[in-house]
Amino acid sequence: MPKHSQHRRRGKYALDADDIEWLESTPETSADDGPPEGDRWSTWDQSTPTERGPQPYPSWLVTELAAVDTELGILKTGKEADVHLISRGVPGTDRVCLLAAKRYRSSEHRLFHRDAGYLEGRTTRESRMNRAMANRTAFGKQVIAGQWAVAEFGALCRLRKLGLPVPYPVQIVGTEILQEFVGTSDGYAAPRLANVSEDLDELWKQLVEAMVTLAREGLAHGDLSAYNLLVHEGGLVIIDLPQIVDVIAHPAGRSFLDRDARNVATWFAAKGVTAADPDALSALLHREAGMS
Known part of the structure; x- marks a missing residue:
């Protein structure tokens, strides 16, 4: 930007000397967007109501927007997905729960070594996506990953409603499924x-x-x-x-x-x-x- 355009012209929205001094002395805030602790803000608000588990939500589930997610380690690795242990809690309170985050692998990894039989009949309305899935292109693998994540989350919700013993499905965000951690309160699966x-x-x-x-x-x-x-x-x-x-x-x-x-x-x-x-x-x- 030219030097002369860095300050607004005189008029209704012109900055006076005090405004400029305040702006120059205020630290950048973009680097402070992260949570006060943990690895990320809770992703609860990133899921729509249809991307969350059946209601009523369990009392143990932390849904507060002030919550943060903390990565505690890997529970399981696989060819299609890895499962991570996450603690979701509100800083400064006793509101905390353990979640299992199943993350389907991105397109650069080998995906779904047995997917041909299971995916039969699972097509999309867009022929481009169907061709990409059939040819196992990088884009097609990403589509498949999304389909598998959606299919599993839908299955968990359906079976939970039937009263079957499955982990409570908390939410889905992209190709990550967050679900109830099945184990002890101190993180032993x-x-x-x-x-x-x-x-x-x-x-x-x-x-x-x-x-x-x-x-x-x-x-x-x-x-x-x-x-x-x-x-x-x-x-x-x-x-x-x-x-x-x-x-x-x-x-x-x-x-x-x-x-x-x-x-x-x-x-x-x-x-x-x-x-x-x-x-x-x-x-x-x-x-x-x-x-x-």
């Missing part, structure tokens, strides 16, 4: 079923009940195993739901249903649960889904 050896008969009953509820809704987890089931306070919690399948509409819906049944029943049977039978569970799920 609940163990996976694969690492549990007690009360397996009871856990098997809980799992069958949950799978039957899913089947009655015409759904299958799509990738169910002992590694995406958590055990918390004596109960099972189902996680990792981006690939949830409509078994009626999907051309391979029956095979997804059978695979879920085979994976979990085989695991429980190997652990000595006599009631766990893959064929019997598949037949039960087929009947409940109206596919027998």
Whole structure:
């Protein structure tokens, strides 16, 4: 800017000497936009009502706009997404909660090694996006990441409303899903079923009940195993739901249903649960889904 234009011309909005002196002595504020502590301001206000979990919101959830998010570490890494532990709290108060932030990987990383079967039928209205997804371009991978995040958040909301044991879905922002942290108040995550050896008969009953509820809704987890089931306070919690399948509409819906049944029943049977039978569970799920 030319030197002579740095000061406003004389008139209604002209700056006098005191104004100029005050402006020159005031520090820049752009660098002070961050929170007083933590890593970022709470992203709660960045989500629309439809991008937040079912109401009423849990009492433990911090929704105050003065809250800040603090990164505490990585809970889980994967080919499609990483899960981070976040503390969301209002500075100077006892209002704080722990959240699990699932962040789908950006386009420069390998994305969704099994996505072809799950994404069948998931198209957009724009042919450009569909071509990009089919060709796995950088833009197409970003579209896929967004679709998977939206699909998982929608599944969490739907299953939560059905009363199924899933983490409470707090909000979605872009390709980041914030959800209830399943674990202790001091940040220790609940163990996976694969690492549990007690009360397996009871856990098997809980799992069958949950799978039957899913089947009655015409759904299958799509990738169910002992590694995406958590055990918390004596109960099972189902996680990792981006690939949830409509078994009626999907051309391979029956095979997804059978695979879920085979994976979990085989695991429980190997652990000595006599009631766990893959064929019997598949037949039960087929009947409940109206596919027998």
